[in-house]
Amino acid sequence: MKYWLTCQNALMATLAYRGNLVLHLLMTAVNVMVTIFMWLAVYSFSGRSDIAGIQPNQMVIYLIVVNVLALIFSTEPIFKFSGLVRSGNLSVVLMRPINYFIQSFWDYLGRALPFLVIYGLATGFISPVLRRGLLYGLSSLVLMGLTYGMFFLMITAISLCSFWLVQVWPLRPVLNALFLLLGGQAFPLQVLPPAFAWLIYNPFSLAGNQLTLLLLGKLSLNQILLAGGWALGWAVVALGILKVVWPRGIRSYEGVGS
Amino acid sequence: MPSPIITVDHANFSYVTFTKQAGFSGAWHDLFHRQKSTVAAVQDISLHVNRGEVLGLLGANGAGKTTLIKLMTGILPVNAGDVRLFTDQVPFRKRPAFLQRIGVMLSQKSQLAWDLPPLDTLVLLREIYHIPHAAFTTWLAFLTKELAVTPQLHVPVRKLSLGQRIKFELICALIHKPEILFLDEPTIGIDVSSQANIYRFLKQLNHDTQMTIILTSHNTKDIEALAQRVAVINYGHKIFDGTTTGLISRYATVPLLEIVTDVPLEPLPEHVRQVDATHYEIDATALTTLPIDPRHILSVNRHNGSLDAILTQLFSEEAPTQ
CATH class of the missing domain: 3.40.50.300 (P-loop containing nucleotide triphosphate hydrolases)
Incomplete structure (x- = not known):
């Protein structure tokens, strides 16, 4: 219940600033439009009706979905945690009889809830995912959950560098670029030469490219299982980092300020 | 215990x-x-x-x-x-x-x-x-x-x-x-x-x-x-x-009384030091009774007997060498 309340509070905090939410969505929409027009120009000037087997209308849908996913897979917890360490407000969190990571996950979930609802509705009503049999549907849902958990663990592990770095804001453009390039936000990774095919199993691609292909019904059951395996593997790596780094970080934490 | x-x-x-x-x-x-x-x-x-x-x-x-x-x-x-x-x-x-x-x-x-x-x-x-x-x-x-x-x-x-x-x-x-x-x-x-x-x-x-x-x-x-x-x-x-x-009694060393009156004291009594027109200081160890008419006293404070004064003195001391 305490974690559900954390999720509820995070959602309410997100909705408290309606103007910010609308502006955020507006900016995302503009970015998506720019990317779509760029790709349509590429199709038009190349004179080809498909690129790497992807037709223009499929590309448009892909770009819309992958950008909604970028809203769900936010890297904000890194900067939030950095703020807690820098201001010393982490002390308040440490004084509560709770698991910080579990609470942080529910907070993360609460903030992404409006976008998760959009993705969920698209999965339920537009995507063929739930119409391909029970096993396929269940596997897809497990992959979504697993990828979401993996991504959260991964960015939480990255956030622990805040214990030693006073400012982590330089990471923001780096992470945006990683999601844009490695996550397939600017283009589907399938357009890359075969030598780079392994890139589709990096954490950003699993969260962006692979979940978009899943929603569009482009992943076979075997591909879902393979992506799930990779997501699990990355989650274990992130958990390992958290287990090792957190105790060291908490010893170096000085609770600055008063 | x-x-x-x-x-x-x-x-x-x-x-x-x-x-x-x-x-x-x-x-x-x-x-x-x-x-x-x-x-x-x-x-x-x-x-x-x-x-x-x-x-x-x-x-x-x-x-x-x-x-x-x-x-x-x-x-x-x-x-x-x-x-x-x-x-x-x-x-x-x-x-x-x-x-x-x-x-x-x-x-x-x-x-x-x-x-x-x-x-x-x-x-x-x-x-x-x-x-x-x-x-x-x-x-x-x-x-x-x-x-x-x-x-x-x-x-x-x-x-x-x-x-x-x-x-x-x-x-x-x-x-x-x-x-x-x-x-x-x-x-x-x-x-x-x-x-x-x-x-x-x-x-x-x-x-x-x-x-x-x-x-x-x-x-x-x-x-x-x-x-x-x-x-x-x-x-x-x-x-x-x-x-x-205990803190006050340990560190309050100079019992100095600060007195504010409503009118200037004429003539200035013995052992009383004038700070300004109606503000005086008296060394409490030198007297057993106040040489000032009580009807003219607005306030009496024991200087260096307050916690603030003691702490100001304590905190202004040099750091111990390490």
């Missing part, structure tokens, strides 16, 4: 800081050769606090009193020595059963969700501390009534005044009825009547529930109003541990 609820035994804590050189050449030099220095924030401090005691920690800025609170609450680990609460709990381990029994209010750190009303944070705390709903409702109603913030329960925190926020921070620290309450600067930014309200409330709480209170403040009124015992920390060392009256 019951064992102390808090035992600090020869605790030490130091941290590493960096010094930066001025100018561009200094910045360039620091880029490759950063100068580190170790600051001993707490040095060999021992302290015992019994259940139900109210202990005031006094010290200048950077003296180490907040660091000592952080060691006692488990925010920081001791480098050497030992800190135990409830006989066997090591604070830094932060066991949930231990955290359930302490309440912490750090005045410059907020528990409250900035964009939401305080009630939302308090309901979250109810779940975190597993407080039964009925008990929560009754206790919260009592706390908000005592601190006069009931109407603000549903107002977003960002819209509250500083004083109202501080009161809600105090409520957050008390909502689970902790056995030990740590208060760091509890009345910062609070008006005089609200301060008096908080003092009265905390005193009553301590009396009724035997809650142990550890308090740091720069405001000596806080300490005089609440603390049964004070520990003075200076440059990381404990230099005094006893009652406030």
Whole structure:
């Protein structure tokens, strides 16, 4: 219940600033439009009706979905945690009889809830995912959950560098670029030469490219299982980092300020 | 004799800081050769606090009193020595059963969700501390009534005044009825009547529930109003541990009386020194009675006998060589 309340509070905090939410969505929409027009120009000037087997209308849908996913897979917890360490407000969190990571996950979930609802509705009503049999549907849902958990663990592990770095804001453009390039936000990774095919199993691609292909019904059951395996593997790596780094970080934490 | 609820035994804590050189050449030099220095924030401090005691920690800025609170609450680990609460709990381990029994209010750190009303944070705390709903409702109603913030329960925190926020921070620290309450600067930014309200409330709480209170403040009124015992920390060392009256009698060396009158004294009595037109000083050791007509006296203060004056003198002393 305490974690559900954390999720509820995070959602309410997100909705408290309606103007910010609308502006955020507006900016995302503009970015998506720019990317779509760029790709349509590429199709038009190349004179080809498909690129790497992807037709223009499929590309448009892909770009819309992958950008909604970028809203769900936010890297904000890194900067939030950095703020807690820098201001010393982490002390308040440490004084509560709770698991910080579990609470942080529910907070993360609460903030992404409006976008998760959009993705969920698209999965339920537009995507063929739930119409391909029970096993396929269940596997897809497990992959979504697993990828979401993996991504959260991964960015939480990255956030622990805040214990030693006073400012982590330089990471923001780096992470945006990683999601844009490695996550397939600017283009589907399938357009890359075969030598780079392994890139589709990096954490950003699993969260962006692979979940978009899943929603569009482009992943076979075997591909879902393979992506799930990779997501699990990355989650274990992130958990390992958290287990090792957190105790060291908490010893170096000085609770600055008063 | 019951064992102390808090035992600090020869605790030490130091941290590493960096010094930066001025100018561009200094910045360039620091880029490759950063100068580190170790600051001993707490040095060999021992302290015992019994259940139900109210202990005031006094010290200048950077003296180490907040660091000592952080060691006692488990925010920081001791480098050497030992800190135990409830006989066997090591604070830094932060066991949930231990955290359930302490309440912490750090005045410059907020528990409250900035964009939401305080009630939302308090309901979250109810779940975190597993407080039964009925008990929560009754206790919260009592706390908000005592601190006069009931109407603000549903107002977003960002819209509250500083004083109202501080009161809600105090409520957050008390909502689970902790056995030990740590208060760091509890009345910062609070008006005089609200301060008096908080003092009265905390005193009553301590009396009724035997809650142990550890308090740091720069405001000596806080300490005089609440603390049964004070520990003075200076440059990381404990230099005094006893009652406030004990502190005053130990350090008040020159009993000098400051007198303000409504009219100038003509002629000036013997042993009376004029500071300005109606302001005089008298060495109290030189006289047995005041040589001034009581009808003209507006106020009499014993200079250097107040806690403020003693602390000013103590804190201005040089740091001990290490």
